[in-house]
Amino acid sequence: MVYSNAGICTSQCTIQNTIDFVGVGLHNGEAVTMRLHPAAPNTGVYFVRTDVVPQQGVIQANWHNVVDTSMCTVLGNEHGVTLATVEHLLAALRGCGVDNVLIEISGAEVPILDGSAAPVVAIIKRTGIVAQRVPRFGIWIERPIEVQQGERYASLTPDVVSQITVDIDFTNPVIGSQCLSVEITDELFEREIAPARTFGFADEVEALRSQGLALGASRRNAIVIDNAEVVNEEGLRFGDEFARHKVLDCLGDLALAGAPVFGHLFAHKPGHRLNNALLRELFAHPDAWSRVEYSEVAARRAKLEQSARRELPDAAADI
Numbered sequence: 001m002v003y004s005n006a007g008i009c010t011s012q013c014t015i016q017n018t019i020d021f022v023g024v025g026l027h028n029g030e031a032v033t034m035r036l037h038p039a040a041p042n043t044g045v046y047f048v049r050t051d052v053v054p055q056q057g058v059i060q061a062n063w064h065n066v067v068d069t070s071m072c073t074v075l076g077n078e079h080g081v082t083l084a085t086v087e088h089l090l091a092a093l094r095g096c097g098v099d100n101v102l103i104e105i106s107g108a109e110v111p112i113l114d115g116s117a118a119p120v121v122a123i124i125k126r127t128g129i130v131a132q133r134v135p136r137f138g139i140w141i142e143r144p145i146e147v148q149q150g151e152r153y154a155s156l157t158p159d160v161v162s163q164i165t166v167d168i169d170f171t172n173p174v175i176g177s178q179c180l181s182v183e184i185t186d187e188l189f190e191r192e193i194a195p196a197r198t199f200g201f202a203d204e205v206e207a208l209r210s211q212g213l214a215l216g217a218s219r220r221n222a223i224v225i226d227n228a229e230v231v232n233e234e235g236l237r238f239g240d241e242f243a244r245h246k247v248l249d250c251l252g253d254l255a256l257a258g259a260p261v262f263g264h265l266f267a268h269k270p271g272h273r274l275n276n277a278l279l280r281e282l283f284a285h286p287d288a289w290s291r292v293e294y295s296e297v298a299a300r301r302a303k304l305e306q307s308a309r310r311e312l313p314d315a316a317a318d319i
């Protein structure tokens with residue numbers, strides 16, 4: 001995807017200063033403190049659980065460390081230490097163009113805050129983002145990759161713009177069918193995607209709680225749907241907030257590629273398991289992607305556009 005500053009800032013970026021958050025986990029309901037630290041170039045994103053034995057709490061934000069995707073994206077390390085619900089935070093970092101950051105956290109789940117990425121984006125923007133004078137790299141999609149899981153389907157294809165398209169279809173009439181395609185740029189992400197909240201159904205809460213899930217869920221951190229109604233007093237932030245939140249989830253999960261992805265992610269009925277399977281499929285095929293320096297992206301896009309034009313049959317080109 002194109003992240004903040006993509007096409008403008010060709011250097012890796014980190015945050016200007018340390019940032020503190022307090023909040024509760026959506027699923028475990030536990031209060032945690034989270035501290036984001038600036039990190040050196042080429043660090044990437046690392047989590048450190050401060051409530052476990054020192055040296056055992058380090059978890060790299062990477063697709064191969066995903067250990068569970070049933071309700072959220074959970075990362076884990078070789079010591080069996082895990083961290084849940086990383087996707088919204090990772091989307092915020094990617095959306096703001098933060099490449100390198102070290103995140104200390106005092107519990108097993110990232111705080112849900114208001115259920116969206118907006119609070120993290122607002123604080124990162126206030127704190128500032130600094131360029132680190134080291135070339136920035138992304139992942140260029142060379143050829144289509146796809147995965148299918150029952151009704152669910154996702155693909156990554158080469159594209160001259162970086163975008164995410166989601167297509168959702170719920171029987172609940174509040175959500176229904178929604179399809180949304182968004183070019184992921186700094187501005188669009190902050191305005192159109194970051195504020196979209198996670199959502200859940202009131203009639204599923206008891207069942208989830210009996211499994212130790214959704215213990216921290218409330219109207220303050222999720223859109224709650226009861227039958228055919230949104231019960232949050234303030235209503236929806238966008239008419240299609242559900243599809244927008246799915247774009248947010250996709251961006252966060254895709255951030256686990258370890259670098260910005262240049263291409264088009266399409267997902268029909270997306271989910272964390274599907275998103276992780278797509279990355280596993282991508283990295284299982286070295287010919288499907290290449291590492292690209294940001295300074296080369298404009299030239300690659302121009303070349304792709306040219307070859308796409310060449311491939312258009314004459315009749316189509318005349319239209």
Ligand SMILES: [Zn+2]
Binds near residue numbers: 087088198245249
């Ligand atoms: Zn989410």
